[in-house]
Amino acid sequence: MKAVIYARYSSDNQREESIEGQLRECGEFAERKGYTVIKTYADRAISGKKADNRPEFMQMIADSKQKSFDVVIVWKIDRFSRDKYDSVYYKNALKKNGVSVISATEPIDDSPEGQLMESIFEGFSVYYIKDLSAKVSRGMTENALKCKYNGGAPTFGYIIDEYKHFQPDPINALIVADVFMRYASGESAKSILNSLKDQGLKTQQDKSPTYSFITTMLKNRRYLGEYRFKDTVVENAFTPLITPEIFDKCQRRLAENQRKPAHFKPVKDKYILTGKIFCGHCGSTMAGVSATSSTGKTHRYYHSLNAKHKKACNKKRVSKALIESTVIDYALKLFDNMPLINRIVDTIFELQTRESSSLPALTSQLNQVEKEIDNVITAIKQGIITKSTKVTLEKLECDKENLEIAIAKEQIERPVLSKEQIQYWICKFRLTDLSNEEQKQKLIDVFVKAIYVYDDKMLITFNYKDGDQCIDFAEIKKFMDSKENPDNQKGYQGSPLSEFGDPSEIRTPDRQPFLKRYSLFLLFINILYFRKTYNISLYPAPFRHFRLYIYSQ
Structure with a gap:
């Protein structure tokens, strides 16, 4: 079987060895598998x-069309x-070309449970990005409160001193003041x-100024000595270059000269089944389309691409x-089947407890190094000391420390989740807000x-073994009618909201009492666990925050 390897690292702060390490481990994995x-x-x-910003990734997607x-x-x-x-999207594109994606260090296979495990890994990856972004944002907020430079292109007219504070540029500060004065006096930008x-002026990037350079400067409140970062505003943070009166006068002129804003079309409804819905006749993807009736109302559909274009x-x-309403209803019904949920949890726990390919190798190396250290110490105790003994021992101690760090990093990057934690993550989908597109997606x-x-009819395949459900449209219509008219009243007229999905308390009345009892049970188990261990660090951070969030609601 022919394979290609894709590697990536995110920032200049990471080393080139990050790529080489990925390529080495992927190569070893391919050799073991016979690829x-x-x-x-x-x-x-x-x-x-964003995949569009990665040239090698996009080239790989394009090359897959050759099916080589x-x-x-x-x-x-x-x-x-x-x-x-x-x-x-791109896994589906590769799949159409007969190509699958395999992780060299994560225990994911092609089974439905493996795909569910992959979704969990991807979910934690998204959490990692958001958590990292929040930490960076906190650090930058602290910098803003201390009036320190937060990175990026420095503001024209200021320089950054050795303490990362803004100071007026002896030359460019006068140019900024002159621009404001001239514009406030009526001169055009x-x-x-x-x-x-x-005059041959150059910007901070050593380029000639543009029209946007002037308008951006005239709108920048930093020239009033004001430091802004998101919602944090610090006034008189550093020396202002202009007065508030001149700044306000310039803003009035800018408002008068500003073009009428463009009228943008409203955001269309999101088609949440995109990439997962297919035509039962020809197997082609079904895409979201819309049509407008003679009354001006917009109707939205899924349409086979073969039927639409070819x-x-x-x-x-x-x-x-x-x-969409039918698929969501049947997906939510999964949580009424607790034996099924337990089976999924057990399968995922078994999958993610399989060791990665690198961790056993690191552990084996550490054991070997520890044995060699013991041998050297034994030799010293017996009086066998040479010039190289000290050097050898120091090298072994250094190797041991590096291996322990590598093992710790591997364990942190791939924490083993308990069954209770996996169940928390899965069962939180009971609380899906049907008015929230992101949660439904x-x-x-x-x-x-x-x-x-x-x-x-339609066939829904879920991400677990034997997870196929075939549903007749007659059954769907009967189910939808029963929801709109639960008491079978004559002359009943359905709510206009039913087209977009009923409120959650109407949709799932039978699950609410069970959900309350289940939440109380989880809270009770959690209290017992904390009384026994009294060590919150045993839970990975994502689940620690999740539990506290659920109980605070």
């Missing part, structure tokens, strides 16, 4: 949040993408720009609201593998 590696792709110092390889090997799943949408170009399929389009991403739509 033939025909090419490697590597994006250096590029974030994994069968497998993409990555060091960890988050090396492929840290964005959930990109991950699903274009005239000011031309005069600055004639006219190679006669499958009619299906209502977006009907299909996450429910679909994690539990639904594929939907195949036929003329009279």
